[in-house]
Amino acid sequence: MVGPWVQSPNVIRQLLWATVALILSSTASSAAEMDMESAIIAASGRLHQAWLADPMTATMPFPAVSLLSLGASVDGVCNPKAPPRRPAPTAAYCAKNDEVLLDRDLLADVTRIPFRLGASSEVSYWIAMALAERLLPADEGTSQPTPLRTLQANCLGGILLGASPDIQSTGDATPLLNTARAAYGDRYSSTVGTASQRGYAFLSGLGATGTTSCSSIEMAALAQSSVPDPALLQQIEQLPPPDRAHSSLMAAINSQCQPRPSKPCPRTISTSRTTR
Numbered sequence: 001m002v003g004p005w006v007q008s009p010n011v012i013r014q015l016l017w018a019t020v021a022l023i024l025s026s027t028a029s030s031a032a033e034m035d036m037e038s039a040i041i042a043a044s045g046r047l048h049q050a051w052l053a054d055p056m057t058a059t060m061p062f063p064a065v066s067l068l069s070l071g072a073s074v075d076g077v078c079n080p081k082a083p084p085r086r087p088a089p090t091a092a093y094c095a096k097n098d099e100v101l102l103d104r105d106l107l108a109d110v111t112r113i114p115f116r117l118g119a120s121s122e123v124s125y126w127i128a129m130a131l132a133e134r135l136l137p138a139d140e141g142t143s144q145p146t147p148l149r150t151l152q153a154n155c156l157g158g159i160l161l162g163a164s165p166d167i168q169s170t171g172d173a174t175p176l177l178n179t180a181r182a183a184y185g186d187r188y189s190s191t192v193g194t195a196s197q198r199g200y201a202f203l204s205g206l207g208a209t210g211t212t213s214c215s216s217i218e219m220a221a222l223a224q225s226s227v228p229d230p231a232l233l234q235q236i237e238q239l240p241p242p243d244r245a246h247s248s249l250m251a252a253i254n255s256q257c258q259p260r261p262s263k264p265c266p267r268t269i270s271t272s273r274t275t276r
Helices: 009-053 074-078 104-110 120-134 148-163 165-170 174-182 186-192 195-206 216-223 230-237 248-253
Strands: 064-067 091-094 099-102
Touching (some): 009 104, 074 091, 120 148, 148 195, 174 195, 195 230
Parallel strands (some): 064 099
Antiparallel strands (some): 091 099
16 A cells, blocks of 8 residues: 555655656766776777887786776785775786776776766876886885885886877877876875976976986985976976966976987887886
8 A cells, every 4th residue: 555645746756856866876977987997998098009119118018907896995906915005006006917906986086076078187197107116126015115116107107108199199298297296195295205206207207307217316316306407396396286377387398308318209118217
């Protein structure tokens, strides 16, 4: 027997609206998931091209790129017995599976929820950072974290991104530079470097700074803000937020690679070898 409350037009109307809202919410969520996965496939394809174009990585297998399920973390899937890192990685290379893992929740956070179209810069950046980890010595995790590894990843990631169609077609590094600067909160600067240091490391990979390689020596110097062109580092720190007009500095940066002795343009992994 149907209860008398169902006969109320207001109750029926409210139930109908609630059902419609639930359907729309589910549809939006599904669309967001498709947008994220499509962006990852596209970004992976472009970075795969850059990987094959570099003399050093061309002979290396390109890691698989996997988007984790909701609630799963990169460290929890790759190294469940290791202490969790802070900040938790949005993306990382998992050596045991030769795989790049992407945290679905954190990636949605940095690309704004619901996942927005045009978030390719953030997706490309994080995949490139994880691919760069593949090129670094294994992280033993036995000592206090320092910015060195993150700065090297930003530099090597800059090389890969600079060789990908993202920048090759547009010549505009601004979105990726803004992403590198905004990748972490200021409270983590002691372990991942400052926003300006990460931006400078990324631009070094493009060949747009006086620092000519991603070596541990040069990146350790950057971690101390000791660079050949301190004025540029200072300018990067003073850049306005991404939603404001780009400064004249951006036009200079987007002119891209500066030829150096034994450092061709664009930069390559082989000419920016990392050393301990």
